[in-house]
Amino acid sequence: MKTPPRTTDAFWLILLSYLVALVINALPLPHPWGLLLPPVGLLVLFYWALRQLDRTHFVAAVLIGLLYDALEGTLLGGHALLFSVLLFIVLRLRLRLRLAHPLQQSLLFTGLLYLFEALGWFILRPNLDEATRIYWLAMPLTALLIWPVISATLHFLTRPAGAR
Amino acid sequence: MAVDHYTHLIDDLRVALVQLLQPVEYLATTPRLLYESYTEAQTDEAVLRRRLAAAEAENLLLRSKLLQMEDLKAENRRLRLLLDASGRLPVEKTDLMIATVLRYGSGPFENYAVINKGALDGIRPNSPVIDPAGIFGLVTETAALTSRVRLLTDPDLAIPVRIERTGQRAITQGLGHGRVLVRFLRKGADIQVGDLLVTSGLGNIYPPGYPVARISAIDFQRDAVFLRVIAQPVSQLYNNDEVLVLKIHHEDTPAND
Structure with a gap:
C-alpha cells in the first residue's frame, strides 16, 4: 500500500530549492536592475507552505530570513520577522489558496510582497533615491512572472513517480 | 534586531551566516567568471602584446614617481622631526594585498562588495580597501575565503577626511547611490566645488593622504549651522574588478619609520 508523501520525503529537494533561491538573489545583477528581483527564497517558502501541509515551516522562515539578513546586510532578524509574518498570512489561507490557479496565487503574493515592502520600509530601512525607488516599487510585480515559473518547476520536480 | 543594532553580541552569528553564504556567493559568480575566462581565451595575441607594452610603460613611469616619493617621504619625516609636532599621527607600516571583487550587493539595503580574500589570507575586519583612484571601502566581515567590504557610499560608514587644498577636517558619510555627505563644515568655510577630500588619518583606521571624494x-x-556638502567618490565603485586591501601594522615610535 502506498503511503502519503511527507515533508521528509522531499527534504533534500526543499534544501536545494532554498539554496537555488539564495543563489538567484546573490547573482551579480547590474545596478539598479537587481532591485527588481523579489526575495525568491520567500516565494519558495510560500510554495512549500502550500504544498506540505504537515508542517508550518516557521523554522525555515526564520532560518531563510536570517540568511537573507546576512546576504543583504540588514539587521539580523529583520527579514526573518517579515518572512514569518507573511508566512503566517499564507498559512491562514493555504487550504483555499492551494486550489487557486497559479495566476491568482501570483496576484495574492504580489499583494503580500507590497506588504513586505511597506513593513520593510520601517524595519529594513532601504536606501533609495528618486531614480531607484521606482525599481523597488515595481519589485512585487515581477513576482507575477516569477511565481508561475517557481510553481511549475517545483510541481514538475515533485510529481508522483507514476507520472514520470 | 535590537541586540544587533545596539550591541556587538551577535557579530559572531553574522560572521557564521556570511560563512554559510560563501558557497552561495561562489555559485552566483560562477556564470560571470566563466564568461570572463571565455572572453579572455578569445582575446587576440596582438591585443595582449599591446596591453603588456602599455602596462610595462606605465610601470616604468610609476617606478620613477615612486623614487621621487621616497625622497619626499624622507624630507617630510625630517621636517616633522624639526617641528616636533605634538599631534602627529602614529607611523604605520602597510602591506597591500590584491583581491578580486566577486560581486556587488544589488539590493537596496547595504552598499557592499564581496572580495575573494578572507580570514585565511590574513584579512581582518576594519581593514581599509582602496582601488587605484582612492578609498573604496572597509572590510566589515571576514569569512574563511571571502570578505565583505562596505563601500564608502554606505550610510553606516563614516570616514575622517580633510580638504586637500585647505587642510580643514570633516567626516564623510555615505548617502548611497554613488554619493557621500561631507559633515561638520561650518558656513563660511573655505570650500569649492571640485575640492579633493583625502583621509585625515584620525581614528587610526584609514592611513592619511588617500583620496576619498571630490x-x-x-x-x-x-537656519543650519553646517553646510550640506555632497561629494562624489573618486574610486570606481561598482566598476572595479580588482582592489587592494591594506593591512596596517601600527607602531608606537614614529621616528623608527
Whole structure:
C-alpha cells in the first residue's frame, strides 16, 4: 500500500530549492536592475507552505530570513520577522489558496510582497533615491512572472513517480 | 534586531551566516567568471602584446614617481622631526594585498562588495580597501575565503577626511547611490566645488593622504549651522574588478619609520 508523501520525503529537494533561491538573489545583477528581483527564497517558502501541509515551516522562515539578513546586510532578524509574518498570512489561507490557479496565487503574493515592502520600509530601512525607488516599487510585480515559473518547476520536480 | 543594532553580541552569528553564504556567493559568480575566462581565451595575441607594452610603460613611469616619493617621504619625516609636532599621527607600516571583487550587493539595503580574500589570507575586519583612484571601502566581515567590504557610499560608514587644498577636517558619510555627505563644515568655510577630500588619518583606521571624494555640490541651508556638502567618490565603485586591501601594522615610535 502506498503511503502519503511527507515533508521528509522531499527534504533534500526543499534544501536545494532554498539554496537555488539564495543563489538567484546573490547573482551579480547590474545596478539598479537587481532591485527588481523579489526575495525568491520567500516565494519558495510560500510554495512549500502550500504544498506540505504537515508542517508550518516557521523554522525555515526564520532560518531563510536570517540568511537573507546576512546576504543583504540588514539587521539580523529583520527579514526573518517579515518572512514569518507573511508566512503566517499564507498559512491562514493555504487550504483555499492551494486550489487557486497559479495566476491568482501570483496576484495574492504580489499583494503580500507590497506588504513586505511597506513593513520593510520601517524595519529594513532601504536606501533609495528618486531614480531607484521606482525599481523597488515595481519589485512585487515581477513576482507575477516569477511565481508561475517557481510553481511549475517545483510541481514538475515533485510529481508522483507514476507520472514520470 | 535590537541586540544587533545596539550591541556587538551577535557579530559572531553574522560572521557564521556570511560563512554559510560563501558557497552561495561562489555559485552566483560562477556564470560571470566563466564568461570572463571565455572572453579572455578569445582575446587576440596582438591585443595582449599591446596591453603588456602599455602596462610595462606605465610601470616604468610609476617606478620613477615612486623614487621621487621616497625622497619626499624622507624630507617630510625630517621636517616633522624639526617641528616636533605634538599631534602627529602614529607611523604605520602597510602591506597591500590584491583581491578580486566577486560581486556587488544589488539590493537596496547595504552598499557592499564581496572580495575573494578572507580570514585565511590574513584579512581582518576594519581593514581599509582602496582601488587605484582612492578609498573604496572597509572590510566589515571576514569569512574563511571571502570578505565583505562596505563601500564608502554606505550610510553606516563614516570616514575622517580633510580638504586637500585647505587642510580643514570633516567626516564623510555615505548617502548611497554613488554619493557621500561631507559633515561638520561650518558656513563660511573655505570650500569649492571640485575640492579633493583625502583621509585625515584620525581614528587610526584609514592611513592619511588617500583620496576619498571630490566635492560636487554645496548647499547653504537656512537656519543650519553646517553646510550640506555632497561629494562624489573618486574610486570606481561598482566598476572595479580588482582592489587592494591594506593591512596596517601600527607602531608606537614614529621616528623608527
